[in-house]
Amino acid sequence: MSGHSKWSTIKHKKAATDAKRGKVFTRYIREITIAARSGGDDTDANPRLRAAITAAKGVNMPKDNIERAISRGAGGDDGNNIDEIRYEGYGQAGVAIIVDCMTDNRKRTVADVRSAFNKGGGNMGESGCVAWMFHQKGQFIFAIDGLDEDRLIDIALEAGADDVEEHADDGCTIVCCSPADFGTVQQALESANLHAQIAEISWVPENTITVEGDVAEKLLGLIERLEDIDDVQNVYANYAISDAEMARIHS
CATH class of the missing domain: 1.10.10.200 (Integrase, N-terminal zinc-binding domain)
Known part of the structure; x- marks a missing residue:
């Protein structure tokens, strides 16, 4: 997720x-x-x-x-029968959802994804209906605890990162870069013994929709349904949930 x-x-x-x-x-x-x-x-x-x-x-x-x-x-002998395919749709509160899949059977996968949207209270849409709300970005996420942020900023920016964002409420700092610079930035961080808890090239939303309470629970349930499909690789969505609310839901 x-x-x-x-x-x-x-x-x-x-x-x-x-x-x-x-x-x-x-x-x-x-x-x-x-x-x-x-x-x-x-x-x-x-x-x-x-x-x-x-x-x-x-x-x-x-x-x-x-x-x-x-x-x-x-x-080149393996994976030639696997197709990469993306599905898009909406969840509770109009949250935009992208579902990236790898499959050897498109009919099976689209049926599974559509079923998950329907059973989870969402709506599967046409190709391109929500992708314009996201952009691809390399991200390295560090826990703030024990982090020398000034050193991280210097090394990351010198290596070609676009920005370093502190998210104090979430207890993390995020280094952002273009997908093309991901490898260079990662090498620089690792050489400096700065190891991210999460390092990925991800689809990042331009704007987010804050959800809470019953809406948040149903939305997370929908996303979990999608993630549980064998052919699904990643699910991206433009929701925002507070740390306290996330803790309540998963308690």
């Missing part, structure tokens, strides 16, 4: 993510394979692959699994 507060979402969904580790591994293996197939196995020249590897390491995927996925993708 990629919404707001992203940091709160990650913290409160960690246990659920751990419980679904097998499915998470499958998704990252698929992403690594496709990234290597489309852009090669050189992580310096392939920011998508570098981001996928970082995310896989973040959920403690074994090194051998990662290397096998890269080898299969770069060899």
Whole structure:
């Protein structure tokens, strides 16, 4: 799930993510394979692959699994029957939702996604109906606790980052960059021993809709339905939920 507060979402969904580790591994293996197939196995020249590897390491995927996925993708013999497809729609309170999928059966996937929207109280829309509300961005999310923010800012901006945003209410600092600069910025941060809790190339909303109470619970339920579909890789949405509200929902 990629919404707001992203940091709160990650913290409160960690246990659920751990419980679904097998499915998470499958998704990252698929992403690594496709990234290597489309852009090669050189992580310096392939920011998508570098981001996928970082995310896989973040959920403690074994090194051998990662290397096998890269080898299969770069060899061109695996993943050729997998299509990347995006679906769009709306959730509660008019929240815009993007659903990125990888599938070997488009009919199955579109049926599953449409069913999740309907059962979750949302509406699946036409291609392009909400994508204009988002832009792609590289993001590195750091916990504020113990962080030397001045040093982070200096290193990130020198490496080509566009901005460094402090989100005190969420307890995090976010380094933002263009997707093309993701690999360069990540290398600079890692060389300086600055390791982000989350490093990804994501679809970021231009504006957010604040939700709470019953609406927030139903929206998160809809997004969870979408995330539980085997063919779904990522779900992005332009909602905002406070840390306190997220804690209440997941308590």
